[in-house]
Amino acid sequence: MPEKIQAVKGMNDGLPPETSRYAHIEARARRILEAFGYREIRTPIAEYTPLFSRGIGEGTDIVEKEMYTFSDRDGRQLTLRPEGTAPAVRAYVEHSIAHADPVTRWYYLGPMFRHERMQRGRYRQFHQIGAEVLGAAEATLDAEMIAMIDALLRDLEITDFTMAISSVGSAEDRPAFRAALVAFFEPKKDQLCPDCQRRLVQNPLRILDCKVEGCRAASVGAPSPLDHLGEKSRAALATVRSTLDRLGVPYEIDQRLVRGLDYYTGVVFEPRARGGSLGAQTALGGGGRYDGLVESLGGPATPAAGFAMGLERLALCLPGEPNRFATPIVAAFVTDGEDARRLALELSHPLRLAGASIEVDHRGASLKSQLKRADKLGAHWVVLLGTPEMTERRAKLKDMRTSEQTEIPFDELGKTLREKLGR
Ligand code: HAM
Numbered sequence: 001m002p003e004k005i006q007a008v009k010g011m012n013d014g015l016p017p018e019t020s021r022y023a024h025i026e027a028r029a030r031r032i033l034e035a036f037g038y039r040e041i042r043t044p045i046a047e048y049t050p051l052f053s054r055g056i057g058e059g060t061d062i063v064e065k066e067m068y069t070f071s072d073r074d075g076r077q078l079t080l081r082p083e084g085t086a087p088a089v090r091a092y093v094e095h096s097i098a099h100a101d102p103v104t105r106w107y108y109l110g111p112m113f114r115h116e117r118m119q120r121g122r123y124r125q126f127h128q129i130g131a132e133v134l135g136a137a138e139a140t141l142d143a144e145m146i147a148m149i150d151a152l153l154r155d156l157e158i159t160d161f162t163m164a165i166s167s168v169g170s171a172e173d174r175p176a177f178r179a180a181l182v183a184f185f186e187p188k189k190d191q192l193c194p195d196c197q198r199r200l201v202q203n204p205l206r207i208l209d210c211k212v213e214g215c216r217a218a219s220v221g222a223p224s225p226l227d228h229l230g231e232k233s234r235a236a237l238a239t240v241r242s243t244l245d246r247l248g249v250p251y252e253i254d255q256r257l258v259r260g261l262d263y264y265t266g267v268v269f270e271p272r273a274r275g276g277s278l279g280a281q282t283a284l285g286g287g288g289r290y291d292g293l294v295e296s297l298g299g300p301a302t303p304a305a306g307f308a309m310g311l312e313r314l315a316l317c318l319p320g321e322p323n324r325f326a327t328p329i330v331a332a333f334v335t336d337g338e339d340a341r342r343l344a345l346e347l348s349h350p351l352r353l354a355g356a357s358i359e360v361d362h363r364g365a366s367l368k369s370q371l372k373r374a375d376k377l378g379a380h381w382v383v384l385l386g387t388p389e390m391t392e393r394r395a396k397l398k399d400m401r402t403s404e405q406t407e408i409p410f411d412e413l414g415k416t417l418r419e420k421l422g423r
Pocket of ligand 1: 084085122125126128130132261284285307310311313
């Protein structure tokens with residue numbers, strides 16, 4: 001027997017009915033994002049590596065430890081995208097979108113890749129629903145985005161979450177915060193992992209995001225960026241808060257909120273699941289302002305903000321039984337012989353085109369086993385075309401919910417089914 005080949009570790013197959021839950025989330029997300037003026041972009045799965053190392057930041061876990069990087073046959077370094085912001089910004093610059101439109105709202109849905117340690121809610125291929133606004137600096141926009149995420153979660157009937165908000169401060173605020181961090185961690189240097197000892201010199205903010213236990217312990221009581229915000233950053237955070245208050249969107253200020261990517265420059269946020277449905281993970285999503293990224297990737301100075309949510313994490317929090325969003329089979333044809341199967345196809349075809357989900361059993365199995373399967377599929381109606389029915393040209397129509405059975409002459413069958421199925 002040839003050896004079975006398995007899927008890559010951490011990269012999962014999406015199977016029904018789970019896929020119907022994904023499709024439901026995606027459809028609701030599209031509806032809400034489009035209502036807020038966002039339009040879809042589709043960027044490639046792979047990009048040249050420097051886009052991410054420069055965009056996300058050299059000292060981040062993603063760039064240092066998690067990227068799927070390889071050289072293609074031309075010898076260029078490519079990386080499977082670990083996130084969608086850097087590719088969106090690359091496309092924005094490459095197509096000179098700023099010239100055509102002063103404010104650009106884009107969203108995307110699709111797979112992302114990070115070589116992370118696997119846990120519930122953490123995979124190596126996962127899917128994000130993300131959005132970016134390029135060209136507007138006003139903090140009311142950040143608030144609008146947070147309110148939109150709140151609306152999307154509630155629309156999905158995910159209500160057991162908190163919206164954590166903070167600010168990491170602008171580029172001008174950074175030196176003071178950085179100095180405070182270095183002063184805090186320098187005496188504890190020996191407790192830090194080798195990566196963080198290096199980060200202490202290069203990018204001390206990253207220590208706060210390290211997943212190593214020793215570093216997490218050493219970070220307790222560390223300074224918060226909120227204590228080092230300049231005038232503008234404080235005003236922006238205040239505007240976000242008062243706007244959300246006015247919109248009635250609940251949130252919590254979290255002094256400890258650090259994002260795993262370097263490009264953030266102001267208000268940041270993370271919707272977090274409560275109640276343990278995500279195991280050790282809690283972040284349903286994350287985002288914030290990144291006013292320097294477009295310029296650092298070769299574009300014009302452009303204020304911007306965005307967020308992304310994890311599709312699988314949303315699906316884990318979605319209430320209801322697994323089949324809730326699956327398309328129900330409304331009718332099943334149980335047939336005996338080729339003539340009966342052909343008749344079943346002929347009758348079901350217009351109904352299927354009208355949107356009814358119909359099963360025709362092609363196995364030539366016994367009527368009993370076909371009936372059993374129809375029952376298992378949850379079909380509301382069964383159309384029985386056995387040998388006596390074919391001879392007498394009358395089908396038996398069974399309502400599986402009431403077990404009531406009626407006989408319908410073939411020439412009335414199409415009409416009766418259309419009525420019963422409401423098509
Ligand atoms: P992020 O926080 O790295 O931000 O990822 C956003 C969300 O993607 C997470 O909150 C989580 O739901 C999901 N996610 C991340 N990694 C995994 C994983 N290994 N397995 C399952 N789900 C995962 C970003 O990616 C930024 N690009 C967000 C952004 C857009 N900021 C501004 N614009």
